[in-house]
Amino acid sequence: MATPREIAGALTSSQSSSSSTIAEDDMFVTIAQTQTRGWGLMCGQDVEVGETIIEENGLFLYLDNEFQRPWPGPETIGRERFVENIRTIANFMQGVERLVLMTAEAAIGDLVGYLSTYFARRVKEPQHISGTAVFEALFGHLGYLGRSEEQQQFGYDVFRFLNDALYLDTGLQHRHVFAFGTFACLLNHSCQPNAIAIPRIDASAERPGMFTGTVYVRAIRPIQAGEEITIAYLPDIESSREEHQDKITNLYDFECLCSACESDKHDAHQRDLKDVVYGLYGEIRKCMKGPNELDNTPAPELFRKAAVVLDGFDALNICHQPKKYIYDVCARKAWNGEDLLRTYFFVTKSLQWSLLVHGIPSPEVMAIIRDREGIRRCQVEKEDDSAETYSTYQAYDMSQDLLEDLMFMMNHEQDDTVYHCLQVVDGKVEEVPEGAIGNRVKAARQRQQQLKDQSRSIDDIAREIEAMDGSEPKKLSKKARKRAKKAAREADEEEVVSLPASAPFQWTEEEPFVCLFGAADGVSKQAWLRDSAAKEALRFEPRDVGHLLAAKDGMSTDQERFVLSARRDSISGRIQGEKEFAELAGRFGRKARTHSFGNDGSKKDLLKEAEVRESQCW
Numbered sequence: 001m002a003t004p005r006e007i008a009g010a011l012t013s014s015q016s017s018s019s020s021t022i023a024e025d026d027m028f029v030t031i032a033q034t035q036t037r038g039w040g041l042m043c044g045q046d047v048e049v050g051e052t053i054i055e056e057n058g059l060f061l062y063l064d065n066e067f068q069r070p071w072p073g074p075e076t077i078g079r080e081r082f083v084e085n086i087r088t089i090a091n092f093m094q095g096v097e098r099l100v101l102m103t104a105e106a107a108i109g110d111l112v113g114y115l116s117t118y119f120a121r122r123v124k125e126p127q128h129i130s131g132t133a134v135f136e137a138l139f140g141h142l143g144y145l146g147r148s149e150e151q152q153q154f155g156y157d158v159f160r161f162l163n164d165a166l167y168l169d170t171g172l173q174h175r176h177v178f179a180f181g182t183f184a185c186l187l188n189h190s191c192q193p194n195a196i197a198i199p200r201i202d203a204s205a206e207r208p209g210m211f212t213g214t215v216y217v218r219a220i221r222p223i224q225a226g227e228e229i230t231i232a233y234l235p236d237i238e239s240s241r242e243e244h245q246d247k248i249t250n251l252y253d254f255e256c257l258c259s260a261c262e263s264d265k266h267d268a269h270q271r272d273l274k275d276v277v278y279g280l281y282g283e284i285r286k287c288m289k290g291p292n293e294l295d296n297t298p299a300p301e302l303f304r305k306a307a308v309v310l311d312g313f314d315a316l317n318i319c320h321q322p323k324k325y326i327y328d329v330c331a332r333k334a335w336n337g338e339d340l341l342r343t344y345f346f347v348t349k350s351l352q353w354s355l356l357v358h359g360i361p362s363p364e365v366m367a368i369i370r371d372r373e374g375i376r377r378c379q380v381e382k383e384d385d386s387a388e389t390y391s392t393y394q395a396y397d398m399s400q401d402l403l404e405d406l407m408f409m410m411n412h413e414q415d416d417t418v419y420h421c422l423q424v425v426d427g428k429v430e431e432v433p434e435g436a437i438g439n440r441v442k443a444a445r446q447r448q449q450q451l452k453d454q455s456r457s458i459d460d461i462a463r464e465i466e467a468m469d470g471s472e473p474k475k476l477s478k479k480a481r482k483r484a485k486k487a488a489r490e491a492d493e494e495e496v497v498s499l500p501a502s503a504p505f506q507w508t509e510e511e512p513f514v515c516l517f518g519a520a521d522g523v524s525k526q527a528w529l530r531d532s533a534a535k536e537a538l539r540f541e542p543r544d545v546g547h548l549l550a551a552k553d554g555m556s557t558d559q560e561r562f563v564l565s566a567r568r569d570s571i572s573g574r575i576q577g578e579k580e581f582a583e584l585a586g587r588f589g590r591k592a593r594t595h596s597f598g599n600d601g602s603k604k605d606l607l608k609e610a611e612v613r614e615s616q617c618w
């Protein structure tokens, strides 16, 4: 097996151009020199979201608990283990026919000897030891010793080998692997990646959930022919722009020159935006650390921040793992707060993300994903072991009306086929017959209109209350308005969905949260999954979150307006410019105001604004 570098070298030397197509029928990528980031993988043809670009075997793997960036020296893992690591790498290099046995053994001797001395010298500051530094030193050392060209090449290859490692999240109990020696190793990093590298998980009975050794790369945004394919080396983002950059530099030893970071340098606007979004994301991330942190953040605050961050991700073109984290943490919060509708929504979004990234899986793989996503926990195993495990809504006090409302709200402008395939009948979730979907939507719309027509304004309610007092109101007193608001709020609260008081559901670190729909093995359920994993799914939809914020508390046209204006006030509003904002604000009768996103004060201001508006709506 040849290394990607060899293939690239062979191909480029045999052709005059600096890029070449590789076996077009089985891999539609080209390898080309980038301007600032060395070699890179370019897309050979247009690719849609969710499409697999590369799938390859023959990886050399390490579990991250034993071998992790910055690559550990003997002081961390012991000399014996360290030597073994180096030996394994050398053997691998040998396996790829870079070296004959004798050369490899001689090189191992040098390598081990030199690295041991190197690490022994640097042991006082192990945090500064990076793989690149070590292997650069090694490379220099082998060169200095005047070894054969082959040995120098060996040193260089080992360096490349480590440098090119792919860090893959197997999704299984926080297990990560480092994968070496693949084509995917030529993928450069971007803070706005358009692809994601995923380990394929074994679905066989013998090794369920184990990494198969195959990695595949999937598009998470549409990629055009000729565009570079990029992934995020850090699956998550840090709490600030600087921290993020520092982490990349510390772990990978390069200054990120992706287009997003390059535009940061010239665009103060973009920097401000990133500061706000990363900062707020960092605050949300704290909630992911455990149940206590999650409990201490009030749900409205968390959801509002989530809406702003998701909106910001949209503006920043971020659609990878961090987006899923937001959905996950919100789902947990909603679940702990016994807020089934929002749990349903957020888990659905999270699952859509997973399905899009992992593709529509076989039932076996689906079972594994379901475990990962924590879906199974909510399901009651039926005695007869039938597939109808998704009828477990009966355990909860979920009202049919509310679920329908949610489905309606999530869809009322969109593709009707996505969510309407589920309904609640007598407390059980069932699939809606396809023919009935159109009627349901129509009926839901009519009901929504009726509600809108019937909905009484705060002023109406206040008048009624004053009339009950016997007074004839001309101008409503402040007191009356206050009482009316309270009455309206109480009326809303009656609608709140609740779990049985005894329900012992608290999210813990060990146990994942719960998805409220179920079995993946029915045929029509598969169809539903396919729909929900449609290309749409990765698209950012801040409106959905906005709808959701308003959903449980009784949506009216006023709230719809709130959702729109909240979004306008948020990151997108800032990005799209004051002109549009002013126009919108004018339409809603609000005074246009601008926000500066550059500091904490203005961030608070933003959230406060949203809060005020929210409280004005109900």
Ligand SMILES: C[S@@+](CC[C@H](N)C(=O)[O-])C[C@H]1O[C@@H](n2cnc3c(N)ncnc32)[C@H](O)[C@@H]1O
Binding pocket: 036, 037, 038, 039, 040, 163, 164, 165, 185, 186, 187, 188, 189, 190, 252, 253, 254, 255, 256, 257, 258
């Ligand atoms: C996995 S390799 C990618 C292929 C590499 N460009 C090559 O020529 O072999 C990782 C290395 O590519 C470079 N690289 C990747 N992404 C980069 C980025 N966003 N900015 C600058 N350098 C990058 C760094 O040198 C990094 O150590």
